[in-house]
Amino acid sequence: MRRIAGIVLAVLLIGGVVAAVVAGRDNEETGTATKTVRMVIGSEKAAFFADPDVVKALAAKGYTVKAETSGSWAMEGLDLKGFDLAFPSSQAPAAELAAKYEVTGTLPRPFYSPLVVVAHRGAAEVLAGNRLATLDGKSRGTLDMAAYLDAAKDDRTWQQLRGAAVYGELTGTLYISSTDPQTSNSGALYLAAASYVANGGKVVASDAEVDRAAPLLRKLVSVQGAQQSSTDAAFRDFVSGAGNPLVLVYESQVAALLDEQANPGDVVVLYPDTTVNSDHTVVPLTERGRAVGELLGADPGLRKLAVRHGFRPQGDLAEFAAATESRTAHLKQQLTGVRQAPVPTSAVLHELARRARG
Amino acid sequence: MRRPLAAVLASFALLAATACSTQHDGTDGEDDGTAPRPGTLRVLASSELSDMTPVFERVGKDTGVTLRPTYMGTLDAVDLLATGKADGRYDAVWLSSNDYLRLRPDAAEKVVSETPVMSSPVAIGVRTATAAKLGWKPAEVTWSQIDQAVQDGRLTYGMTDPARSNSGFSTLVSVASALSGAQSALTDADVAKAGPRLKEFFKGQKLTSGSSGWLASAYARRGDVDALLNYESVLKGIPGLTVIRPKDGVVTADYPLSSLASTDTTTRENVRRVTEALCTDPVQRLITDRTHRRPVVASVPPAAGLDTGRRRELPFPGSRSVADGLLDAYENELRRPSRTVYVLDTSGSMEGDRLSRLKTALTDLTGDFRDREEVTLMPFGSDVKSVRTHVVDPADPDEGLAAIRDDTKGLEAEGETAIFTSLEKAYDRLGTGKDTFTSIVLMTDGENTAGADAEDFDAFYRELSGDRQDIPVFPILFGDSDREELEHIAELTGGRLFDAQQGSLDGAFEEIRGYQ
Numbered sequence: 040m041r042r043i044a045g046i047v048l049a050v051l052l053i054g055g056v057v058a059a060v061v062a063g064r065d066n067e068e069t070g071t072a073t074k075t076v077r078m079v080i081g082s083e084k085a086a087f088f089a090d091p092d093v094v095k096a097l098a099a100k101g102y103t104v105k106a107e108t109s110g111s112w113a114m115e116g117l118d119l120k121g122f123d124l125a126f127p128s129s130q131a132p133a134a135e136l137a138a139k140y141e142v143t144g145t146l147p148r149p150f151y152s153p154l155v156v157v158a159h160r161g162a163a164e165v166l167a168g169n170r171l172a173t174l175d176g177k178s179r180g181t182l183d184m185a186a187y188l189d190a191a192k193d194d195r196t197w198q199q200l201r202g203a204a205v206y207g208e209l210t211g212t213l214y215i216s217s218t219d220p221q222t223s224n225s226g227a228l229y230l231a232a233a234s235y236v237a238n239g240g241k242v243v244a245s246d247a248e249v250d251r252a253a254p255l256l257r258k259l260v261s262v263q264g265a266q267q268s269s270t271d272a273a274f275r276d277f278v279s280g281a282g283n284p285l286v287l288v289y290e291s292q293v294a295a296l297l298d299e300q301a302n303p304g305d306v307v308v309l310y311p312d313t314t315v316n317s318d319h320t321v322v323p324l325t326e327r328g329r330a331v332g333e334l335l336g337a338d339p340g341l342r343k344l345a346v347r348h349g350f351r352p353q354g355d356l357a358e359f360a361a362a363t364e365s366r367t368a369h370l371k372q373q374l375t376g377v378r379q380a381p382v383p384t385s386a387v388l389h390e391l392a393r394r395a396r397g
Numbered sequence: 398m399r400r401p402l403a404a405v406l407a408s409f410a411l412l413a414a415t416a417c418s419t420q421h422d423g424t425d426g427e428d429d430g431t432a433p434r435p436g437t438l439r440v441l442a443s444s445e446l447s448d449m450t451p452v453f454e455r456v457g458k459d460t461g462v463t464l465r466p467t468y469m470g471t472l473d474a475v476d477l478l479a480t481g482k483a484d485g486r487y488d489a490v491w492l493s494s495n496d497y498l499r500l501r502p503d504a505a506e507k508v509v510s511e512t513p514v515m516s517s518p519v520a521i522g523v524r525t526a527t528a529a530k531l532g533w534k535p536a537e538v539t540w541s542q543i544d545q546a547v548q549d550g551r552l553t554y555g556m557t558d559p560a561r562s563n564s565g566f567s568t569l570v571s572v573a574s575a576l577s578g579a580q581s582a583l584t585d586a587d588v589a590k591a592g593p594r595l596k597e598f599f600k601g602q603k604l605t606s607g608s609s610g611w612l613a614s615a616y617a618r619r620g621d622v623d624a625l626l627n628y629e630s631v632l633k634g635i636p637g638l639t640v641i642r643p644k645d646g647v648v649t650a651d652y653p654l655s656s657l658a659s660t661d662t663t664t665r666e667n668v669r670r671v672t673e674a675l676c677t678d679p680v681q682r683l684i685t686d687r688t689h690r691r692p693v694v695a696s697v698p699p700a701a702g703l704d705t706g707r708r709r710e711l712p713f714p715g716s717r718s719v720a721d722g723l724l725d726a727y728e729n730e731l732r733r734p735s736r737t738v739y740v741l742d743t744s745g746s747m748e749g750d751r752l753s754r755l756k757t758a759l760t761d762l763t764g765d766f767r768d769r770e771e772v773t774l775m776p777f778g779s780d781v782k783s784v785r786t787h788v789v790d791p792a793d794p795d796e797g798l799a800a801i802r803d804d805t806k807g808l809e810a811e812g813e814t815a816i817f818t819s820l821e822k823a824y825d826r827l828g829t830g831k832d833t834f835t836s837i838v839l840m841t842d843g844e845n846t847a848g849a850d851a852e853d854f855d856a857f858y859r860e861l862s863g864d865r866q867d868i869p870v871f872p873i874l875f876g877d878s879d880r881e882e883l884e885h886i887a888e889l890t891g892g893r894l895f896d897a898q899q900g901s902l903d904g905a906f907e908e909i910r911g912y913q
Binding site: 077082089105106107108109110113116117121159194196206207208209210211212214219222260261262263264265266268269271272275276278279280281282283284296299300303304397 | 495496497499500505506508509510511512513515516518580581582583644645646649651653656658662665666669673691692693694695696699705706707708709710711712713714715716
């Protein structure tokens with residue numbers, strides 16, 4: 040109490056304006072001022088929380104959000120003191136954070152987004168011409184994961200694919216670039232999907248299964264060399280014209296690009312026929328954090344904004360489908376025909392990532 | 398028996414931090430660059446970013462956050478992070494690329510978040526006349542063609558030192574990946590296999606430099622170097638070059654602005670705001686127009702003249718052993734060796750502390766000499782006192798290095814200061830004909846007091862053959878030496894002045910390594 044008195048005194052000495060602001064903050068329940076909520080989030084949600092409309096919608100409910108980004112698996116290494124919530128991109132890192140900070144109760148999961156592969160049209164057509172993908176339209180298609188993994192196993196190069204020779208940039212080993220599975224969620228989920236397919240459509244659980252899957256996963260990662268640590272960075276590189284022809288990103292990133300960009304160029308979205316959804320999961324560290332986490336999933340306005348940023352709100356397919364009406368050239372409204380691979384346990388996933396990085 | 402490069406660099410990292418702390422953008426006057434200040438971000442930055450000043454100013458206006466860069470080579474910066482020496486000294490890191498940083502877990506864990514804010518691929522800038530003579534169509538040129546032109550003696554080039562400059566490192570990875578025929582990320586086996594071919598390729602390298610700026614001016618001065626390998630953004634700023642992104646692949650720098658775990662939330666919030674400001678359309682437009690880098694937002698097209706044809710991205714090595722192994726091979730086996738005469742002032746005024754500092758600096762420097770390097774020590778007073786030449790033999794590097802240390806130990810301070818006479822003798826000694834990077838380092842603590850004077854030396858230099866005129870002198874300002882006198886020598890010979898009055902003598906010797 041003495042400290043608070045001291046601060047108040049100091050504030051009074053500094054001046055009335057500041058004092059008024061502080062008083063306003065203390066008087067949060069009246070709703071005239073907002074409560075600050077500090078959060079650490081996966082980089083793919085940075086644009087959502089920076090959107091002025093999201094800021095406005097949260098302010099209307101009495102919250103000012105300060106968001107910092109971090110790799111989902113790297114959040115474990117951060118000191119989260121002073122934060123109200125952590126918002127990694129999937130359940131596994133969220134569960135670990137919840138255990139570490141002794142968070143009880145259900146963890147809000149306001150929205151999700153499947154992993155997709157982005158390519159430029161030339162690369163997508165070459166994949167389609169070699170039975171590695173099928174295209175439905177010019178800008179959308181399905182990637183045959185089993186065929187792709189076979190190609191990876193055989194060290195297939197672009198040069199060996201029919202029709203690649205006309206594209207100068209399509210040389211070298213055929214691979215999807217992902218983020219670092221040890222620090223970033225999408226990289227880890229890539230391994231989850233690949234190991235599920237390689238394991239004959241069964242989630243990898245036993246040591247023997249891990250051993251069997253490890254060499255292929257190691258190959259998928261080692262051909263990439265240095266990996267980006269965030270999906271945001273990988274997607275930015277793709278947009279700027281740099282990087283590998285095939286990049287694993289979240290569907291939401293593409294949707295957000297389509298929303299702000301009338302002419303997205305010749306980007307093609309390939310939905311892996313077996314993929315993993317990224318279940319963006321809130322780990323509330325304070326009451327305030329829990330309130331905001333729940334609001335994101337419950338408030339119709341915020342759900343709508345999440346859709347605008349390309350996320351699929353939990354529990355209602357119609358919202359996303361309606362909003363993507365104009366983007367169906369690139370996006371699938373319903374994820375029919377896209378199998379959801381379950382994610383291995385956190386321990387298994389860590390082990391797969393470790394072995395894959397070598 | 399090879400000296401581990403990383404260890405050498407690690408020992409240099411601290412020096413670099415002090416040496417470079419005076420090189421921030423200068424807008425803060427007296428500040429030593431390391432004191433924290435509200436509203437200011439102390440940014441550990443790649444030297445390539447020094448062309449971003451107008452962007453820093455713009456972002457400062459937009460956000461109220463001042464960026465105060467300290468420029469450093471990538472490897473040194475990564476070492477500083479890994480050893481914890483950046484904690485509390487820097488608020489953000491902004492390198493040309495975090496690829497190398499990610500290979501060092503102890504450095505990578507210091508970074509909380511990173512956002513690429515622009516990009517530039519490695520390219521080759523060829524004199525337009527040479528490109529025409531070679532019959533090159535810029536959109537079609539491959540690394541193999543470049544290699545062939547070098548083998549045929551039709552193409553020479555300059556590049557920055559991979560151990561000290563990110564542009565050099567990225568260039569090395571591009572060349573090694575392309576010429577090794579590796580289909581995916583480089584492995585140790587790829588590097589070993591490509592060795593002979595790379596060695597041939599690097600015979601064409603006629604200029605080396607610790608910085609892109611000096612490389613450009615040396616290129617302009619020489620006139621007999623046909624091309625430069627560097628980032629597209631750097632090459633686009635040099636007149637008369639046809640800039641080519643080889644068709645079979647490039648390594649691209651994506652300049653991630655990164656926040657650090659050691660900083661507080663206010664600082665990280667400032668980094669986030671600066672990042673956001675950098676990614677707005679107007680600033681992206683400013684970046685591409687002013688610096689020839691490529692935007693990372695789809696709504697801003699690359700500046701006019703930046704060809705938008707796609708290129709294969711050559712993967713950056715995924716392990717430290719490959720990256721360091723490649724660097725090590727370059728320094729000790731693949732590149733042309735260096736040949737240097739150290740013209741060292743041991744006049745009477747060096748007596749005491751100055752001489753002991755020289756001895757320490759030289760002794761430390763022996764840890765950094767490369768295999769095959771020829772080092773001549775030429776101490777002088779009223780005249781040259783002795784000329785001792787040692788070669789670092791790959792079969793037994795320690796022998797040559799020990800001999801250099803012994804000679805250093807024996808240095809004694811006595812006599813006048815015959816700068817120009819000694820320089821002339823250094824040039825006499827460096828006959829041409831050897832396939833080396835040849836240069837002279839001049840360390841003096843006073844003005845010329847004996848022998849030939851500046852005018853005599855000018856006349857002497859003008860009479861030298863063209864080959865010898867290509868040998869630069871890198872003078873080091875130390876003690877009471879005369880800046881103007883040394884500046885003149887650097888300018889006349891195409892060298893560069895290094896300041897050991899502001900920084901340390903060790904730091905100056907180390908920095909010159911990038912130019913040898």
